[in-house]
Amino acid sequence: MNSNLKEQVLRSSGVNVLKCMRCGKCSGTCPSYDEMEYHPHQFVYMVEKGDIETLMKSESIYKCLTCFACVDRCPRSVEPAKVVEAVRLATIRQQGCNHLIADSIPEMLDEDLPQQAIVTAFRKYTK
């Protein structure tokens, strides 16, 4: 367990994972559920355990649409989507990696990209 990573995820998400009562409503509500290897409730629980590296390696962090359904419906206001986002940020912020070259972005634009993803991008990058 990497406690620095756990602390980083908790700080950047601003989420108190201990508020979770393990009801699973986040995963019950998630539209990307079947695409994900690790599901919203698992994100919350694995962050609590400090198992961040497994999540960082998983494709699941790119499958979350950040639709915020889990945030809206979580009875305990845990905000799982923010945890997923924080794990994604932790991946991006790793040293020595070059994930994206700015000039290559226009080529990558996919016309079939779901509108939700575009809205999500705005939400993520305009804060």
Next chain:
Amino acid sequence: MQRIGVFVCHCGTNIAATVDVKAVAEALSHESGVVISQEYQYMCSEAGQNLIKDAIKEHKLTGVVVCSCSPRMHENTFRKAAASAGLNPYLVEIANIREQCSWIHKEIATATEKAVILGRAAIAKVHLNAPLIAGESPVAKRALVIGGGIAGIQTALDIAEAGFDVDIVEKEPTIGGKMAQIDKTFPTLDCASCILTPKMVDCSQNEKIHIHSYSEVSAVKGFVGNFTVTIKKKARFIDETKCTGCGICTEVCPMKKVPNAFNMGLDNRTAVYIPFAQAVPKVATIDANYCLKLRGGTIKEKVCGKCAEACTAGAINYKQQDEFIEQTYGAIVVATGYNPIKLDKFDEFAYNQCPDVVTSLELERLMNAAGPNGGTLLRPSDKTHPHKIVFVQCVGSRCDDSKGKPYCSKICCMYTAKHAMLIREKYPDTEVYVFYIDVRTPGKNFDEFYRRAVEQYNVHYIKGMVGKVTPKADGKIDVQASDLLSNEQLHIDADLVVLATAIEPDQTARPLATILTTQMDTNDFFTESHPKLRPVESATAGIFLSGVCQGPKDIPETVAQASAAAAKAIGLLVKNSITCNPCVAHSNELMCNGCSACEKVCPYGAITYQDKEFRMPDRTTAIRRVAGVNPAVCQGCGACTVACPSGAMDLNGFSNSQIMAEVDAICK
């Protein structure tokens, strides 16, 4: 010269672990007037009390200071000990060195210093204590029960059984409450109304019990033993003494489209109605919001009057007005009950969109023989048999404050198991799913009951929560949920979805708490005087709590608490008089300037003004308006002493000079 004894308690290690009790006793022994200063392991024990008693006699003490726990805990104990040794009990002062010192500090040095300061303040106060003698006030031999559900009914029956008159005030046209709406009870599956209605009939036949239905408490004055209560009898436009409950009026009433609250709005009733067949009192009520004649409208409607024409008893009176009754009571029992919460904040369950998503209380009516479908379980939308039913637990319970209720509603796990079992018993071709977070079944025969639902009736219990409910065009309902144990997301094509909705105190509870000057918690449940040792008494003397108004409960617990509240009320009513608190306010008439500030702030109405003749210099007299306190009514809250601009108001036992002496001792 005062002769004061100081007694420092270790309270085992509760105090002694963080306060150097020996040092405290030693430091306080040097205070002026102190003739003896001792410490002991448990002052409240018999040996500890004997220590105080012996010291009073041996050293001829004129004042006692006990440095121990909160006065709420043992002030009475030490006062009694002092009294038995011949010292006026009001010459005993407590310095709270436990709750306000040892429990909240960690360092021995600072905690000890603070304990000495608190002891010094108490000594300064006891120097100015005067012996007080408690008066007595009479007890009115009559009880008021607010709320006529099973809690109020049981309390009233028990008090009447002991031979006292009881009035039940119920806001609905009939007593019975929520239990009357329930179909079966867990874990025995008794028919709820079969066990409730005999009790309702007992209430109406008992000559000691007086039911004020369709009534509300509008004002309460007075104090324990002597409450004066104003009851508002709402106009029901029917003369209760004449109505025979024959129901002919309900047959002729042309206004037939009124949502039937008793059946949770699942069917309609007429504007003049009797809520259900076993209603007590069996008297009709006209709903003025819907009655064509009373509501007004077209000229044709205004002349309706069909019920008055049909009524052979001549009971209908369209001109009836609200009536106010004033009555004196010795004790008041609050039994205001609960309601399921509104589901407006939970759009994901589609409750407001789809008639086939129902609450559990609605399901009770759907399954009840007196319900909208005569006991056959049919979907509200198309009246077909549901073959796949999904139950969702914890809807609005155990939520963050912003989302719902933070508490567990306690009854939902059990009634959901009951519903699931009854449905599987009656309709074996129905598949039943229950989504749960935890199944909570503490209680006699409760877990066995739940296991029966799983093992004998094959109800599918799934650990997980429903995330989204979507009504589909074909009439089915898509239930999207997580199954946490198999780590998958499920989609169930359900015919009926039942939400185990959280319960909350009735909305009349908060205004009532204000009227009664009782305390509530942030969830609007009434606060008991002590969570463990005084669970049925409110913090206001003479006001007792019964049923869900104090916290979520099932029926047996409610009945147990109702009887406990009755026992406490009876314990008060059997007394001919009660000892008053002598720590009451008094007015110094020479200093009073007649401004009425005290009269305005007094919550008990204990202060009255009168014109009095006073001797003035040079043998003249003058008439002055001065305040006087009725010591039987005063509760010693001290509001008047703070409000008085001229310092004329003072409180026995907590005089301004005593409090200033304490402050001076602390600041020395």
